[in-house]
Amino acid sequence: MTKQGIFEIKENVKIANDVFKMVLAGDTSALTAPGQFINIKLDGFFLRRPISVCDYNDEEIVIIYKVVGKGTEVMSEMKPGETLDILTGLGNGFDTSLSGNNPVVIGGGVGVPPMFNLAKKLKEEGKDPVAILGFNKADEVFYKDEFEALGVKTYVATADGSVGVKGFVTDALKEIGEYSYFYTCGPEPMLKALYNATEVSGQLSFEERMGCGFGACMGCSCKTKYGNKRICKDGPVLKKEEIIW
């Protein structure tokens, strides 16, 4: 359920080219599943900025965001001690109950962050996930060490081959052997390529331009086999079986 709160910035550091990690302290009780997102109010901007949750505990939320416009540029310049008005607990998140014993979690670019908390949850549930992280080139790579620190075997794919497997996450997928299920978040062409590249079932997290982020405006609607859904409220995670491309 949506909650509004004031969060204090504890840390805001650059971790890759144009990519920043921010740690926010406040009431995290509205977060209930990996793959949910928060919506951040910024001075000087009308709409909030939706950012996926990378990790959280009882006191803090970690987000990783890419500077893509003026809003995220302002965020990147904020300092520890400053506060933000944030809506939390948004979106459905990933359902880990369907994962089987050895699922693969696949993130592309800023689709990597929500896969971290997911991999952590899967490990906590006693499962043995494998991670594939896709980037364009070496200076964009982040969080490989963090995934490995969870005890998750982690493959990196870069389009230019500068780190790990040369090519896309679908190329890395061919190297991991059998897996029980897949979870993914990233740009839509990547999601579609994965959808077509695998026979197993899975869950895909989508991105869309949002108005409110909590289901009121119908700005981010999509058609599914089970009727119209709002990416922000009924998603962002859709099951493979319901997707219409």
Added chain:
Amino acid sequence: MVNTKINLCGIEIDNPIIPASGTFGFGYEFAELYDINELGTFSFKGTTKDPRFGNPTPRIAECPAGMINSVGLQNPGVDKVISEELPKLKACFDKKVMANVSGFSLDEYAYTCEKLDSQEQIGWFEVNISCPNVHNGGMAFGTSAEAAAQVTKAVKAVTTKPVFIKLSPNVTDIVSIAKACEENGADGISMINTLLGMRIDLKTQKPVIHNKMGGFSGSAILPVALRMVYQVYEAVNIPIIGMGGVSTAEDVIEMMLAGATAVQVGAANLVEPFACKNIIDSLPAVMEKYSINNLTDIIGGAH
């Protein structure tokens, strides 16, 4: 103790704050956030005869002090509104709701309104002749006095509840359209819908919105809305529901001074899910600050 009660076409409401159509769904999802019975009422999601998905995405663009939407009247259709949405609302809302209706022909407006008229949960109609996001309908009825008159007549012929006609600001003379609605039996005017607007993405060098254009709303349009409400108030004798850029109790009072009997809050709900509750909570103190005892006394006070 200040009095925030307002009489809206024979129905007394506790305060004049009404979440605007398209920013509050069918209400029940907001009931998870706060008791929506605190509201005066709310205007439900624009409903049409048949179900509609609306326009392709992207449907949303950020603007200075506002936003553009081109949702395009996504709704489940009048039959599902009656069979599914209204029963869900009933479980959390004891008051009368405002039925926002749109159509693509006079027959469709009449068909949808006639079906909804029998629903006891509905207190008023708000007939949208001003949606900028659908072709061959919506706004086409709101840009000429003659077409506005025809819709008003068609809806009034099949309904028993008060009918507000929601007007578009994208016209040369909103006053003549408002008068045409009044002359043809409208019980009130609701204004303004969004202003037609556009944003262009510098990276792609193409419009941000898939439909290229959309409806601009948010704080930036408050002065335009105030001016139009002020003008229409001088020309008609039926109540006006004022809206456009309202986000604070001060804005509500300003809108009422311009001539509004009640005030809708739209885009602000999408940024602050508690926007209407916050306005209602702060309204008594703001009234006291400006020595207003009865809110109803200030309607049109700026004239």
